[in-house]
Amino acid sequence: NIVHVILSGGVGSRLWPLSRKSNPKQYLNLFKEGSLFGMTVLRNKVLCDQVIVVGNRENYQLSREVLDSQGIIYTDIVEATPRNTAAAIAFAALAAAADDILVVTPSDHVIVGEEAYKKAIQAGIEKAREGYIVTFGIQPTRPETGYGYIEFENDRVLSFREKPNQDTAEDFIERGNFLWNSGMFCFRADTLLHELEQFEPKVYATAFAAWQHQKDGRLDESLSKKIPSISIDYAVMERSKKIRVVATQFEWSDLGSFEALYDYLRSTGYSVDENGNMVIGSDMYTAFVGLKDTIVVCTDDALLFVQKEKSQDVKKIYNTLEKHQ
Ligand code: GDD
Ligand code: MG
Incomplete structure (x- = not known):
């Protein structure tokens, strides 16, 4: 199966006072089409067979309203405390079957260009089937320090560099063979878990232990607190040799600020x-x-x-x- 995994853990603190803990930016009706969360669900509905939402106790109801209104049956993972994206993605991979292909997306990005999006995800799914971890690259327009950078040659990733400092970011832009990491990924569940176990065994082991005690997708708080907080970018993307990139053609903004x-x-x-x-x-x-x-x-x-x-x-x-x- 192809599973859309929606990461919905952030509060969007840089968009305060629009964005609140109780009503984070991905659920705000900022657009005539509705919320970013709703648009994320719609955009992937045609590409995936299943949905997993990884959210928290404060927002899972908000996700429910959107998915119910679209008539989508989904799996709900409710974190007890945020442990960053490595753990959130590991939970989704543990909830899925080993050979499921996961299309992991944030819930708070603006994407324009439906056809280009479809093409990119379909290309990603093909590579994921071959056992690669696929990143989706965006043509950079400025030396932004809040993003990950993908040094590439065709679809091969020479290096992945998360959040460089200003000088390094400027150097990347000048060199030209770097794309921004969009923060979306595609891989087989077992591929990701294998890489996580290899590079961050403690994250893997503690997330695995927490998942074994989940009830109905709800995670236990004290077991969750034992999981080191690290993003998937530092934990896996910067280290794995199995990374590939799909250079995308759609318009993208992470509306971060x-x-x-x-x-x-x-x-x-x-x-x-x-x-x-x-x-x-x-x-x-x-x-x-x-x-x-x-x-x-x-x-x-x-x-x-x-x-x-x-x-x-x-x-x-x-x-x-x-x-x-
Ligand atoms: N469920 C859950 N739990 N979701 C989380 C958690 C968590 O603990 N932490 C973050 N998320 C969600 C956020 O809500 C967001 O949708 C996504 O995961 C990425 O987290 P961010 O905190 O927004 O990451 P970032 O913006 O610093 O960096 C990432 O995205 C950039 C593009 O927007 C990286 O992947 C960068 O490499 C990338 O360029
Ligand atoms: Mg972000």
Whole structure:
């Protein structure tokens, strides 16, 4: 079987106050098509036979509403505490059959170009059947330090470098044979588990132990806390020799920050004043005097004013808040 695995563990703290712990960005109805989570489900429905959602106690109900409304029967994995993507993906692989092909995607990305998407995933599935771990590469447009980079030659991966520093990222862009890692993966369940066991035996063993005591997809908290928190990128992608890449042709944005959301909304014709100021979340007439590239975000109980290029720092506010999280 081909199984769509949806990772839905993040809270999108850089999109506070739109995104909340109780209502993370992937479930917000930011678009006329609905939420990012809903669009993720739809886009993969035609390509996969089954769905596994790996989420948490705070959001599994939100996933349920979307999947039920689309009439999709799925497997629910509810983490007791976030242990990062290596563990989340390991749970999905343990829940699946050894020879199932898993198409792992985040739930919070914008993808435009349905045909190009299908083509990429189908190419990935073919390679996954041969025992490879497939990454999906995006043509980079700037030396972004928040992404993984794939050094490639055709479909071969010469190296995978997660979150380089600024100088290294600039060097990668200059050299030209690097793609961004989209954060989507495709592999046979047993291939991934084998590589995880080899490179991160402790993650493998503790995740395996936690999974053996799961009840109905719900994980035990104290066993989960024993799992080292590491992303799949550091745990497996940077180390395995079985990585391949599919260079994709679709448009992609991970809407990670207000700057990314701003760029996306602007490209869809959303209104911006002559100095690049934007209001999100309110139809109230808003005037800006002497301000440039400022984003105002309005919600019922919080207001945010942020300079576009400081968007990454919104995370810091989120982290200092208790009440308005
Ligand atoms: N269930 C679950 N549990 N999901 C999780 C957890 C967890 O503990 N941690 C993260 N996730 C989900 C997030 O919600 C997101 O959908 C996805 O896994 C990736 O996690 P991020 O935290 O967003 O990773 P990142 O953005 O720093 O980096 C990854 O994505 C980039 C592209 O957006 C890496 O794969 C990079 O290499 C890649 O470029
Ligand atoms: Mg991300």
